Amino acid sequence: MGLNIFIDGAAGTTGLEIRERLATRADLALITLDEGSRKNADARRQALNDADFVILCLPDDAAREAVALIDNQRTRVIDASTAFRTADGWVYGLPELEPGQSAAIGDAARVSNPGCYPTGFLCLVRPLVRAGLVPADWALSVNATSGYSGGGKSMIAEFESGGETTALRGYALGLAHKHVPEMQKHARLAHPPIFMPAVANTYRGMIVEVPLPLQAFLRRPSLATIETTLRDAYRDSPVVRVAETSDDPGLVRIEDDAGTDRLTLRVCGNGDTGQARLIATLDNLGKGAAGAAVQNLNIMAGLDQTLGLNL
Numbered sequence: 001m002g003l004n005i006f007i008d009g010a011a012g013t014t015g016l017e018i019r020e021r022l023a024t025r026a027d028l029a030l031i032t033l034d035e036g037s038r039k040n041a042d043a044r045r046q047a048l049n050d051a052d053f054v055i056l057c058l059p060d061d062a063a064r065e066a067v068a069l070i071d072n073q074r075t076r077v078i079d080a081s082t083a084f085r086t087a088d089g090w091v092y093g094l095p096e097l098e099p100g101q102s103a104a105i106g107d108a109a110r111v112s113n114p115g116c117y118p119t120g121f122l123c124l125v126r127p128l129v130r131a132g133l134v135p136a137d138w139a140l141s142v143n144a145t146s147g148y149s150g151g152g153k154s155m156i157a158e159f160e161s162g163g164e165t166t167a168l169r170g171y172a173l174g175l176a177h178k179h180v181p182e183m184q185k186h187a188r189l190a191h192p193p194i195f196m197p198a199v200a201n202t203y204r205g206m207i208v209e210v211p212l213p214l215q216a217f218l219r220r221p222s223l224a225t226i227e228t229t230l231r232d233a234y235r236d237s238p239v240v241r242v243a244e245t246s247d248d249p250g251l252v253r254i255e256d257d258a259g260t261d262r263l264t265l266r267v268c269g270n271g272d273t274g275q276a277r278l279i280a281t282l283d284n285l286g287k288g289a290a291g292a293a294v295q296n297l298n299i300m301a302g303l304d305q306t307l308g309l310n311l
Contacts, residue, residue, distance in 0.1 A: 002025075002026065002027050002028045002029040003027065003028050003029065003052045003053060003301055004028075004029050004031055004050060004051045004052045004053075005022060005028050005029065005030050005031065005051060005052070005053050005054075005055065005297070006030075006031040006047045006048060006050070006051035006053075006054050006055070007019055007022075007030070007054075007055045007057060008044070008047075008048065008054060008055070008056050008057065008058060008066050009056060009057030009058040009062075009080075010032070010057065011038075012057050012058075012152065012153065013149060013152050013153060013156070013285065014057045014080055014285065014289045014290050014293075015055075015057035017285050017286075017289065017290030017291075018055055018057065018290045018293050018294060020290075021290060021291070021294045021308045021309070022294065022297075022308065025307070025308060027303070027307075031047050031050060031051055033047055044066075044069070045069045048066060048069050048070050048075065049069075049070060049071060049072055049075060051075055052074070052075065052076065053075070053076050053077075053078065053297055053300065053301070054066070054070070054075055054076070054077045054078070055077075055078045055079075055080065055293055055297065056077065056078070056079040056080060056081060057080050057081075058080075058081055059081060060081045060082055060083040061083075062081075063079050063081040063083040063084070064083050067079070067084075067110075073109075076108070076109050076110070076111075076300055077109070077110050077111065078093065078111045078112075078113055078293050078296050078297060078300070079110070079111070079112050079113060080113040080289060080293055082115065082178050082179070082182070083112075084110065084112040085112045085114065085115065085118075085181075085182040086181050086182055086185050087112070089110060090108075090110045090111065090112045091104050091105055091108035091110065091111050091112070092111075092112055092114065092182075092186055093105055093111040093112055093113045093114055093292060093293075093296040094114045094118075094119060094122060094123075094186070094292075095237075095239075095295065095296070095299060095305065096123055096233075096234060096237050096239065096240050097122060097123075097126055097186060098126070098130075102299055102305070105296055105299045105300060106299050106300055106302065108300065111296050111300065113289070113292050113293050113296060114182070114186075114292060115178075115179045115182060115288075116146060116150060116206055116282070116284040116287075116288025116289055117142075117144050117146070117177075117179050117183075117195070117197060117206070117208060117288075118179050118182050118183045118186070119263065119280075119282060119287060119288055119292065120144065120206065120207075120208030120263065120280035120281075120282055120288075121142050121144070121183050121187070121193070121208055121210065121280070122183065122186055122187055123234075123240055123263060123265060123280060124208065124210050124230070124265060124278045124279075124280050125140065125187050125210060125278075126186065126187050126188070127229055127230055127232075127233035127234075128212075128226065128229060128230070129187055129188060129189070130188075131229050132219065133217065133219060133221045133225065133226065133229060134212065134217065135217060135218070136188055136189055136190050137189075137190035137191065138189075138191075138217075139191055139193075139194070140187075140189065140191075140193040140194070140210060141193060141194040141195075141196065141210070141211065142183070142193050142194070142195050142196065142208060142209065142210050143196045143198075143208075143209045143210075143211075144195070144196070144197050144198070144206065144207065144208040144209065145168065145197070145198040145199070145200050145206065145207050145254055146197070146198075146199055146200070146205075146206045146284045146288075147199075147200060147202045147203050147204040147205045147206065147254065147255075147258070147284055148164075148199050148200070148201065148202070148203060149203050149204045149284060149285055150199070150206070150284040150285070150288070150289075151199065155199070156203075159201060164201070165201075166201065167200065167201050168198050168199070168200045168201065169198060169199055170196065170197070170198040171197060171198065171199065172195065172196075172197050175194060175195065177195050177197060179195065179197075180192045180193065180195050183195065200254055202254060202255060202258075203258075204255075204258045204259070204283055204284055204285050204286075205253075205254040205255040205256070205257065205258035205281070205282075205283060205284065206254065206257075206280075206281065206282050206283065206284040206288055207252060207253075207254045207256075207279065207280070207281050208279070208280040208281075208282075209277060209278065209279050209280075210277075210278040211275070211276070211277055211278075212226075212269075212275070212276040212277075212278060213274065213275060213276075214226070214269075214274040214275065214276050215273065215274030215275070216274075220274065222271065223245075223267055223269050223271050223276055226267050226276055226278070227242065227245065227267040230242050230265055230267065234265070238305065238306050238311065239261065239262055239263060239287065239295065239305075239306070239309070239311065240262070240263045240264075240265065241262065241263070241264050241265070242264075242265045242266075242267075243264055243265065243266045245267065252266060252279050252281060253281075254281070256281040257281045257282050257283055257286070257287075258283050258286075259283060259286070259310065260283055260286055260287075260291075260310050260311060261283065261286040261287050261290075261291030261292075261294070261295070261309040261310050261311060262282070262286070262287060262310075262311045263280060263281070263282040263287045264280065264281045264282070265278070265279070265280050266278070266279040266280075266281075286310070291309055291310075294307075294308050294309060295309060
């Protein structure tokens with residue numbers, strides 16, 4: 001018998017992506033509700049409690065409500081909203097974050113799926129902070145651009161109806177984006193990073209950049225040291241890869257990892273001036289959302305973490 005999976009919010013962009021990855025797997029059985037039953041509180045409660053694993057693809061308040069409806073100790077939850085990403089009692093679902101993080105996810109009853117922007121930022125920064133190469137109290141900044149599918153159905157409709165014709169637009173200009181707290185907490189920073197997000201007129205894909213003034217740090221690490229540290233951190237990861245400097249094409253595109261569930265890191269910069277430009281590319285709906293949820297489900301179920309992923 002396969003594990004019973006209920007995707008609450010399966011009609012949304014992320015939910016549909018997760019469903020597509022799970023639908024053909026013989027080791028899983030999807031619990032589904034028709035349109036009428038999805039809006040029936042009793043039917044939804046039943047589905048939540050019948051499942052071995054629940055994946056929540058809901059707005060924050062609805063995700064909190066769904067968790068409260070689960071009244072047994074057996075059902076395990078992966079939440080794709082921002083509701084629990086800094087909450088006590090929840091394990092942060094980025095297996096590559098720390099040594100032992102994957103094991104913690106495997107043992108967890110409640111896992112919070114990371115945000116797409118924080119995934120790129122944390123994979124670039126956390127190993128360097130952990131190694132003492134980047135000071136935890138440094139005022140970091142991160143510039144990132146996502147495909148418009150990251151905005152959900154309303155933004156997709158806006159761009160695809162011809163209502164938005166600009167190539168790129170910045171937002172969250174008040175520097176209070178909801179992803180900032182999880183970036184600060186899980187990178188273990190003393191100060192929130194300055195986060196500058198934007199949306200590009202392309203359906204999917206993401207590029208995340210962190211500039212580093214290496215010459216200003218106490219240890220003054222070289223570009224080679226930064227790259228080696230990242231490479232060592234992800235040496236055993238089947239999902240995160242560090243591009244070889246010699247293979248760098250000289251251009252990085254937002255679509256470089258679109259359509260996949262992987263994440264690619266690059267270390268660029270100028271060794272003479274001691275300036276680094278760290279770059280992560282990923283798919284905002286892949287490793288940034290649905291792919292990450294499937295990876296976490298596999299880990300929690302004791303399966304190969306890459307099952308159903310496109311790497």
